[in-house]
Amino acid sequence: MAYTVRRPNLTFWEKLYLPNIVAGLAITFNHLKKMLKGETHVVMQYPEEKWDAHLPEYYRGAPTLVTDEHGRERCVSCQLCEFICPPRAIKITPGSLPSDSQFAKVEKAPEAFDIDMSRCIYCGLCEEVCPEQAIYLRKDYAVTGESRADMVHHKDKLYELGGTMPGLVHKWNPDK
Amino acid sequence: MSTEVQLLNVQIDGVWLQFPKGTKVIDACQQAGKFIPRYCYHPKLSVPGNCRMCLIEMGMPKMTPDRKPVLGPDGKPEIGWIPRPQISCAQDVAEGMGVRTDSPMVKECRQGVMEFLLINHPLDCPICDQAGECRLQEFSVEYGNAESRFLERKVKKPKNVELGPRVTLDAERCVLCSRCIRFMKEVAHDDVLGFVDRGGFSTIACHPEKTLESNYSLNTVDICPVGALTSTDFRFKMRVWFLKETKSIDVNDGLGCNILIGSREGHIYRITPRENNDVNGNWIPDSHRLNFKYLQDGTRLLHPSVGSQQTTWPEAIAAAHSQLKTAGKLAMVVSARLTNEELYLAKRLASALNITLHDILPRVGEPDGILIPADRNPNTAGARLLGTTTETPGAHLKDILTGVRNGTITGILSLGEDLLECGFTHDDLAKLKTLVATSILPNATTAAAHVVLPGAAFAEKRGSIININGRLQRLNKALEPAGQCRDDWEILGDLLSAAGQSHALHSIEDVFRSMSQDVPAFEGLNLGKIGDLGLQLLTKPEAAKPLATA
Numbered sequence: 001m002a003y004t005v006r007r008p009n010l011t012f013w014e015k016l017y018l019p020n021i022v023a024g025l026a027i028t029f030n031h032l033k034k035m036l037k038g039e040t041h042v043v044m045q046y047p048e049e050k051w052d053a054h055l056p057e058y059y060r061g062a063p064t065l066v067t068d069e070h071g072r073e074r075c076v077s078c079q080l081c082e083f084i085c086p087p088r089a090i091k092i093t094p095g096s097l098p099s100d101s102q103f104a105k106v107e108k109a110p111e112a113f114d115i116d117m118s119r120c121i122y123c124g125l126c127e128e129v130c131p132e133q134a135i136y137l138r139k140d141y142a143v144t145g146e147s148r149a150d151m152v153h154h155k156d157k158l159y160e161l162g163g164t165m166p167g168l169v170h171k172w173n174p175d176k
Numbered sequence: 177m178s179t180e181v182q183l184l185n186v187q188i189d190g191v192w193l194q195f196p197k198g199t200k201v202i203d204a205c206q207q208a209g210k211f212i213p214r215y216c217y218h219p220k221l222s223v224p225g226n227c228r229m230c231l232i233e234m235g236m237p238k239m240t241p242d243r244k245p246v247l248g249p250d251g252k253p254e255i256g257w258i259p260r261p262q263i264s265c266a267q268d269v270a271e272g273m274g275v276r277t278d279s280p281m282v283k284e285c286r287q288g289v290m291e292f293l294l295i296n297h298p299l300d301c302p303i304c305d306q307a308g309e310c311r312l313q314e315f316s317v318e319y320g321n322a323e324s325r326f327l328e329r330k331v332k333k334p335k336n337v338e339l340g341p342r343v344t345l346d347a348e349r350c351v352l353c354s355r356c357i358r359f360m361k362e363v364a365h366d367d368v369l370g371f372v373d374r375g376g377f378s379t380i381a382c383h384p385e386k387t388l389e390s391n392y393s394l395n396t397v398d399i400c401p402v403g404a405l406t407s408t409d410f411r412f413k414m415r416v417w418f419l420k421e422t423k424s425i426d427v428n429d430g431l432g433c434n435i436l437i438g439s440r441e442g443h444i445y446r447i448t449p450r451e452n453n454d455v456n457g458n459w460i461p462d463s464h465r466l467n468f469k470y471l472q473d474g475t476r477l478l479h480p481s482v483g484s485q486q487t488t489w490p491e492a493i494a495a496a497h498s499q500l501k502t503a504g505k506l507a508m509v510v511s512a513r514l515t516n517e518e519l520y521l522a523k524r525l526a527s528a529l530n531i532t533l534h535d536i537l538p539r540v541g542e543p544d545g546i547l548i549p550a551d552r553n554p555n556t557a558g559a560r561l562l563g564t565t566t567e568t569p570g571a572h573l574k575d576i577l578t579g580v581r582n583g584t585i586t587g588i589l590s591l592g593e594d595l596l597e598c599g600f601t602h603d604d605l606a607k608l609k610t611l612v613a614t615s616i617l618p619n620a621t622t623a624a625a626h627v628v629l630p631g632a633a634f635a636e637k638r639g640s641i642i643n644i645n646g647r648l649q650r651l652n653k654a655l656e657p658a659g660q661c662r663d664d665w666e667i668l669g670d671l672l673s674a675a676g677q678s679h680a681l682h683s684i685e686d687v688f689r690s691m692s693q694d695v696p697a698f699e700g701l702n703l704g705k706i707g708d709l710g711l712q713l714l715t716k717p718e719a720a721k722p723l724a725t726a
Contacts, residue, residue: 076302076303077412078301078302078303078307078415079414079415079418080302082418083415083417083418094412094413094414095412096411096412099336105335106303107303107335107336107412108302108303108412131301131302132302171299
């Protein structure tokens with residue numbers, strides 16, 4: 001249903017709008033003064049210059065997979081991230097670990113793990129839902145590619161971005 | 177009913193209800209809407225009462241010295257509550273019995289039982305195939321403690337043990353409910369499983385000189401309430417919460433076990449039995465449930481072809497029609513694996529093409545005494561009812577073969593059958609002037625056929641079939657047909673149009689409607705009315721007339 005928006009009642013000085021122009025120019029001149037003194041830059045020279053050093057701890061960049069300090073891939077392909085992913089960017093093909101593997105107790109590992117970065121919305125639900133602390137949103141945000149296929153991060157790329165994360169829960173300890 | 181079943185008054189959580197004599201308390205509570213958690217109790221198996229999960233508080237009416245119930249102010253018997261909990265699975269309802277399913281004592285009991293069950297349970301959920309349909313997960317959330325107080329080391333048990341060719345055991349996950357042991361003993365009649373060792377070390381094991389290789393072994397996986405027994409075939413293939421479950425019917429034999437097809441994104445991952453006490457109970461043979469691989473192993477016929485050249489559907493239909501029209505004397509071999517709707521259209525097509533000689537190929541095997549009957553065709557009764565075969569199925573096959581050999585029959589329309597199985601030789605096939613075949617998989621007949629029309633498999637179509645007991649059951653569509661395959665009723669409808677028979681069959685419902693007008697047995701029915709559990713269409717002796725041996 002259409003309804004009428006009430007316009008604010010402006011005072012005389014507001015209707016004149018000259019004071020606001022003066023206030024705006026004051027900000028501009030302040031910046032000019034700071035720049036002439038060398039206190040500030042005009043612009044950041046991206047991508048040569050980046051904000052990376054200023055990214056906060058909780059920054060949510062590209063999702064990655066991590067290995068533990070023993071070199072074991074933490075992901076056991078439980079597919080909870082695939083289930084929770086709102087844009088359905090994750091696709092996992094589960095596989096099993098060979099019985100002669102040193103991590104045979106875990107039994108299961110992903111055969112393929114693809115994240116379509118052209119779909120990912122960096123929401124972090126995959127990290128939150130992971131029962132194995134295997135997927136983390138790291139600080140990579142400049143994900144580029146020349147085709148849709150380029151935008152899919154396969155398992156190798158995900159482990160390359162994620163690297164090793166020591167000190168997490170060690171629940172597949174053979175003594176446990 | 178000749179004898180009236182006595183109804184007993186039972187109080188469940190303060191409400192007086194009536195149940196027939198012989199009802200178990202656990203079932204009575206469930207019927208009253210109070211679900212009682214259970215691991216070992218299964219309605220189709222004996223009652224061992226060993227999981228202790230179904231504990232309830234129970235009472236019997238207080239009695240005066242002259243054995244009359246003491247009545248309370250409301251006129252109902254006063255109940256004297258037993259101070260200890262009872263297991264509800266091993267207790268039948270009795271007159272004046274009282275049951276409490278959510279009293280503080282019952283809640284505490286369930287919590288205690290859950291805590292004990294989880295003491296040695298591994299933290300396997302992320303790799304366990306049962307996750308998502310695991311009673312231990314469900315009851316832990318609903319009735320258990322959030323935290324474990326157990327600080328000691330967990331007991332180690334064998335993991336990833338092959339109990340048999342199709343079943344994998346993880347003893348650490350087992351809650352020792354003994355359902356699998358009882359199933360193998362009581363239903364499969366192959367008593368190979370049992371408990372070994374004692375106390376916390378007790379585990380399920382197979383007889384040392386035997387393996388769990390019964391053709392019903394995978395049913396133990398279905399009834400296992402936890403992830404101890406898992407299907408080796410389904411192991412690590414897909415998490416169950418992704419599977420779309422389609423209610424359908426097994427087509428490997430004349431019984432037509434009710435099944436659930438678990439599929440995701442056009443791929444079948446598993447088939448599980450669906451309860452239907454008039455057909456298969458809760459069970460299905462392993463050989464039947466695993467027989468879906470051929471649909472997706474890359475061997476399917478995916479394109480219509482004319483003279484082994486791939487072509488389009490309109491061209492293939494036109495070619496098939498012109499070949500059939502000019503073939504001379506025709507015969508038709510129909511598969512009893514087709515649905516009623518397809519058989520009905522096949523019969524109509526036969527009369528449109530003046531085919532008088534037609535029959536099905538009977539498949540007879542040894543019945544296994546449990547579920548698998550002698551008739552291995554899913555729809556022999558339907559073929560008989562719709563007139564594509566006679567009282568003795570397969571009787572005309574010999575006539576067709578003789579006709580081909582002496583040259584009186586020059587063309588064959590084969591609907592879903594390999595003629596080599598019907599006694600033909602490669603030379604016989606080469607002799608034919610016209611051979612038009614519909615099929616799912618390539619075989620000698622499709623190789624020799626002049627026109628090949630690929631049809632849809634059982635999981636890719638809707639339709640109805642009649643089992644050996646005369647029960648009309650419904651197939652449902654779980655997947656889209658592979659490649660360019662089409663529903664057989666569409667192919668037959670197109671051939672019918674090409675033969676100059678105008679019809680208004682645009683959907684499977686239209687075909688059924690047309691069939692119900694022409695065949696009195698189907699009068700007043702439609703696919704919706706068949707329902708998930710099917711309905712009795714023919715009497716048993718009508719449906720199960722003897723088969724000629726092939």
